[in-house]
Amino acid sequence: MAASDLLWQLEDVSLARSSRSVLDAISLTIRPGRWCGILGPNGSGKTTLLDLLCGLLEPDSGTLTYRGQPLRQWSRRQLARRVALVPQDFALRFDFSVREAVEMGRHPHLGRLASMTAQDYALADAVMTEMGVAGLAERPVTQLSGGEKQRVAAARALVQEPEALLLDEATSNLDIRHSLAILSLLRRRVDEQGLTVVAALHDLNLAGLFCDELLFLKHGQVVCCGETEAVLRPEVIHEVYGVQAQVRQDAFTGCLQVSCKMGNGEV
Amino acid sequence: MAARLGFPWAAGALLLLLLTAMLTAAGMGFMNIPVQSVAKAVGSRCFPSLGAGLDSAVVAVVLDVRLPRIVAAVLVGGMLAVCGTVFQAILLNPLADPYTLGVSSGAAFGASLAIVLQVAGLALPQSVSVPIFAFIGSIAALMAVLTLAAGDRRLSSSSLILSGVIVAAILSAAIGFLKFLADEQVSIIIFWLMGSLSSASRQDLLLLAPAAAAGSAICLLFSRDLNIMAAGERAAASLGVNTARLRWTLLLTCSLMTALCVAVSGIIGFVGLVAPHLLRHLAGPDNRRLIVLSFLGGGLLLLCADTLTRAVLPAEVPIGVLTSLIGGPFFACIFKRRQQDNGGF
Numbered sequence: 001m002a003a004s005d006l007l008w009q010l011e012d013v014s015l016a017r018s019s020r021s022v023l024d025a026i027s028l029t030i031r032p033g034r035w036c037g038i039l040g041p042n043g044s045g046k047t048t049l050l051d052l053l054c055g056l057l058e059p060d061s062g063t064l065t066y067r068g069q070p071l072r073q074w075s076r077r078q079l080a081r082r083v084a085l086v087p088q089d090f091a092l093r094f095d096f097s098v099r100e101a102v103e104m105g106r107h108p109h110l111g112r113l114a115s116m117t118a119q120d121y122a123l124a125d126a127v128m129t130e131m132g133v134a135g136l137a138e139r140p141v142t143q144l145s146g147g148e149k150q151r152v153a154a155a156r157a158l159v160q161e162p163e164a165l166l167l168d169e170a171t172s173n174l175d176i177r178h179s180l181a182i183l184s185l186l187r188r189r190v191d192e193q194g195l196t197v198v199a200a201l202h203d204l205n206l207a208g209l210f211c212d213e214l215l216f217l218k219h220g221q222v223v224c225c226g227e228t229e230a231v232l233r234p235e236v237i238h239e240v241y242g243v244q245a246q247v248r249q250d251a252f253t254g255c256l257q258v259s260c261k262m263g264n265g266e267v
Numbered sequence: 268m269a270a271r272l273g274f275p276w277a278a279g280a281l282l283l284l285l286l287t288a289m290l291t292a293a294g295m296g297f298m299n300i301p302v303q304s305v306a307k308a309v310g311s312r313c314f315p316s317l318g319a320g321l322d323s324a325v326v327a328v329v330l331d332v333r334l335p336r337i338v339a340a341v342l343v344g345g346m347l348a349v350c351g352t353v354f355q356a357i358l359l360n361p362l363a364d365p366y367t368l369g370v371s372s373g374a375a376f377g378a379s380l381a382i383v384l385q386v387a388g389l390a391l392p393q394s395v396s397v398p399i400f401a402f403i404g405s406i407a408a409l410m411a412v413l414t415l416a417a418g419d420r421r422l423s424s425s426s427l428i429l430s431g432v433i434v435a436a437i438l439s440a441a442i443g444f445l446k447f448l449a450d451e452q453v454s455i456i457i458f459w460l461m462g463s464l465s466s467a468s469r470q471d472l473l474l475l476a477p478a479a480a481a482g483s484a485i486c487l488l489f490s491r492d493l494n495i496m497a498a499g500e501r502a503a504a505s506l507g508v509n510t511a512r513l514r515w516t517l518l519l520t521c522s523l524m525t526a527l528c529v530a531v532s533g534i535i536g537f538v539g540l541v542a543p544h545l546l547r548h549l550a551g552p553d554n555r556r557l558i559v560l561s562f563l564g565g566g567l568l569l570l571c572a573d574t575l576t577r578a579v580l581p582a583e584v585p586i587g588v589l590t591s592l593i594g595g596p597f598f599a600c601i602f603k604r605r606q607q608d609n610g611g612f
Contacts, residue, residue: 079507087499107507107508
């Protein structure tokens with residue numbers, strides 16, 4: 001596969017903040033059309049890694065490329081046409097309507113003096129319908145529930161028409177129904193349209209359900225990386241989180257599912 | 268939430284109201300002039316035949332005395348309101364105003380210094396030295412604030428606001444000392460600090476008008492980026508907005524506009540805070556519209572206040588006092604109402 005066919009390539013990427021190492025010699029390749037989960041305990045560098053991937057931070061050392069070109073050479077606008085981010089907490093400071101919030105996703109595609117065309121509006125409408133927020137279009141975002149807000153955030157990201165979507169624990173504040181709804185819609189995009197997803201996750205079972213491959217981080221270092229079936233194992237979970245785990249092929253979901261407990265003398 | 272007004276309607280209504288208010292205000296004052304005569308006097312500039320039969324004193328009063336001050340009030344009010352809109356959107360703080368970054372403290376310090384130096388024997392006339400010193404003072408204060416905040420590479424809103432508070436605190440102590448030094452001249456400083464449009468001249472308009480046009484145009488050009496800033500630093504960046512560059516561009520533009528306003532009119536509070544706030548409530552938060560509406564609304568507000576102090580009240584009250592005395596309680600009412608509406612601000 002040519003370098004320009006791959007999305008991100010990280011080689012020996014390190015980043016320190018106030019002399020504390022946050023990411024340490026990370027090497028990683030993200031291929032298109034895959035769902036990659038990033039797992040690890042709090043403070044392991046998941047969010048920092050996502051910030052690197054969307055160009056908000058620059059590595060102190062190592063090389064970071066997107067489509068074969070150093071990431072720092074991509075302007076914010078160019079990158080925003082290809083990569084979108086769904087943050088953990090979607091918020092807008094003022095009373096924008098849901099429609100206005102979703103239409104913000106067209107920003108990187110519009111010239112400074114241009115306004116939305118009929119096509120742009122049609123796209124926004126279609127995505128709002130797909131994410132189930134079309135009925136809320138005129139409501140102010142400040143009055144939405146947590147689940148509705150995250151759907152709006154996902155809709156805004158999809159309106160950017162990205163080839164890759166970064167999820168920063170995008171569903172960790174939601175109940176299981178809302179989480180599954182959003183993630184399933186995105187999974188369909190991966191399967192049918194070749195979208196790439198890189199998702200920082202907390203929930204090992206959601207990771208088992210949705211991710212094609214997993215990356216385990218601990219103290220800013222990669223512990224283990226590979227296909228979900230190959231790396232979602234009790235030894236890995238024990239090393240990363242320090243808990244005892246059992247992993248089984250679940251008949252009900254057809255995926256790997258995990259049960260965890262504290263080991264004796266490890267509290 | 269109240270239904271939002273359509274933009275063309277709101278802008279059209281405000282513009283009409285503003286023009287009517289300007290014509291009416293030009294007729295008000297010590298010499299009462301009917302609106303038709305005002306319109307004729309204004310028209311006579313382009314079509315001299317219209318001026319036939321008008322008292323030349325009327326033409327002089329309208330064109331040379333009142334209109335410069337009226338236009339200055341509209342431009343200053345408009346610019347302050349546009350700057351307020353932009354500052355609120357950039358600092359993500361509905362309580363920000365054009366003076367948040369210490370522009371007013373710097374101007375006050377500069378003006379006070381000019382007045383004290385006058386006492387010490389500075390040869391420039393006060394009408395020249397005070398605006399110049401005020402302008403330099405506000406730019407210097409702004410630079411100090413930006414330098415202080417620039418250690419934070421993202422130029423985040425909290426470090427900007429905090430830097431503004433630090434610089435303003437130091438300057439206000441310095442102003443206190445200057446007042447002490449000014450001795451008997453202290454009343455001039457106090458009057459200046461409270462703002463007045465009474466000395467606005469045609470020359471001022473030549474400065475204000477291009478600044479208002481260029482500054483508002485720059486703000487409008489970046490208005491869609493400004494909307495996205497409401498999503499916060501990280502989300503805005505991921506949507507393709509170069510947040511640090513946007514902040515620098517707009518903060519500099521607006522602070523220069525504000526500094527110019529301050530140099531012409533002294534410190535006029537509340538217009539830059541109230542006008543954007545009210546209009547955002549009525550017409551929604553989209554800055555592409557809000558910037559236009561704020562200019563019209565702010566201009567109208569300051570014109571009304573200035574006309575009140577110039578032509579209605581028995582003695583000329585400093586306009587900064589008037590705007591705060593009327594604007595303050597009014598703002599308090601909106602604040603209470605909004606708290607009851609949705610339990611937050």
